[in-house]
Amino acid sequence: MKAARAGDARFTELLLEHGADVSRRDENHWAALHYACKWRHHHISKILLESKASANAESKRGKIPLMIAVWEGDAQSTVLLLEHGADVSQRDENLWTALHYATRSGHRQITKLLLENKADPNAVDKKGESPLMKAASEVDVQSTELLLEHGANISPRNKSNSTDLQRGDCLCL
Template identity: 30%
Template sequence: MPESTQAMNVGPLPPPVPGKVTHYNIELLFDDALSEAKEKCGNPKAALRLYLECKTETGDWEKVYTGLSKSYVFAGLQPTKTYSFRLKVDSSAVKSEWSTVTTVKTLAAPYTGDDLHHAIRRGNLDKVKEVLESGDVHPDAQDEKDFSALVAAGLKENFEAMELLLEHGADVNRKDASGKTPLIHAASRDLLETVKWLCAHGAVTDTLDKSGMAAIHHAVDGGFVKIVEWMLDQSDKYGFDIEQVETSGGMTPLNRCANMTPDSKAYELAASLQLRGANMSAKAYNNYTPLLNAIIRRKPRLVEFFLARGADIFEKGENGQTPYEVAQSVGNMQIMRAFESKREQLDRLPKSLRKKSPQPPGVEVS
C-alpha cells in the first residue's frame, strides 16, 4: 500500500493585511500569507484553504471566513471601533499556526445633514465647522421642514454659523419647496438683524415665493413695522420697492397692509408706509384701493387714517360705488362716523377747494 502523506507544517504565516476600510466595512488581504505558504510547500499552484478569525468583545476568537479567496470583506461593523484578526492555512498540503494579530479600526461615520442642523440648533459652532470641513454634508442641507442650514442659523440669529455656511458655499438666495428664500423666512418672523445680515451678504430683495409674495409683503402681513421701515429706508442700497406688487392679489405693501396686517399694527404700519411715499390710490387686481380694503376688512382706525391723509372718497370703483357707499354696505358704525366727519370737513371748505360731497344712496347697497 502507498505511504500516506502528511501536510507540511510551515509555522505561523504573515497576518492579514488591511485593504479598504470604511465606517462599516474592513477589507482583509491574504496575498502575503498565501504566497509564503505556497513557496514553503513548493507548489505555487496549490489551492490552500484559509481560516480567518475575529476577536469578540468577550475575548474569544470567532471564525468569520473560511475559503480559497485572496481577500475578504468583513461587513456590518460599527463606526470608530477596533477589530482584531488572525489567520491560518489548513489544507492537505500545508498547515500553519495562527498568525500574529492584525488590529484595524473602522472610520467614523460620515456626517449627515441632521448633524449639521443639530449643531446649529444647539449653537455648537465648533461642531458646525467640523461638519462643514469634513466635506460630507452640503452647506445647503435641508432639515425635515425643508429649511436650509442657512435658514436654520438665521432663525437662531447665529451669524457666526451663517458666516461659516457662506464660506463653505451656502446659497444666500436658495429657495425651498415653497419658493421662500432665507430673507423671506427672516422677514416673515420679525428677525430684523437676520434680514440686515442677509441683505449685506447678497440677498435678492424682490424675489417672489410661490404665493407671489416678496420679503416686504411677508413683513407687512406680520405687522413687523421695524422691518418694513428698515427695508424702505434702505431701498436705494438693497432695492426694496414700496410699490412692489405681489401677484396673488395684485397688492402693493400699503394695500396689503389694509387687507392683511393685524389691526393692532395696521395703523402704525400704514403711517410708516405713507410717510415714505406709498401711493394711497394704488389698486389691487379687484380694483380696490387701500381705503376700500380697510373698509371691507372693518378697520375703523385705518379708515380714519386714510381719510385724514386725503384718500379720495369720491372715486368710483369698477362697480360704480364710492368708498362712502361701500362703507354703508359694510355697516360698521365707527367707519360711518369717520365718513360723516370727513364729509362735514369737506362741506366747510370753500366751494373752489372741494368736490361735491357724496350723498347717501336712495337704497342701501348690498
C-alpha cells in the same frame, strides 16, 4: 433657509461665511429673506440684507419680503427692508401692494410708515379695491384717517360697484 426660518443667527452667519447663496430659492421661489420675514426674525433679515439679499426678491405669486413682513406686523423688518430699497409699489399676483397688506391686517404703525415712504393710497387690486377699502372693511378708523390724510380718494367704485367707505358701514358719518 432652515437657519433663517429657525431664527438661528449664528448658523445663518456661519453658512454665509462658507459661501451659502443668499439668493437661493425654494419651489415657491421664496428666499431665506422671505422666511425670516414670515417668522418675524428681524435679526436674521438684517444679516441677510447686509449680505446683499434682494429686498425685492419675488415669490411665484409675486410677493416680496416687504409684503410678508407687513402682513406679519414686523415693523423692524419693514424698516430694514425699506432702508435696503424694498419697492413699496411692487404688486403681487392679485395686484396687492404692501399698503393693501398693512391696511387689511390692521397694522397702523406700518401703514403710516409705508405712506411716509410714498406708498400709493389709491392703488387698486384685481377687484378694484384700494387700501382705503381694506381699512374701511376692517373698521379701522385710524388707518382710514391716515390714508385720507395722504390723499386717498373715497369716490372710486370697485368691481362690485361699492365705494371705499360703503365697505366700512360703521365708519360712515
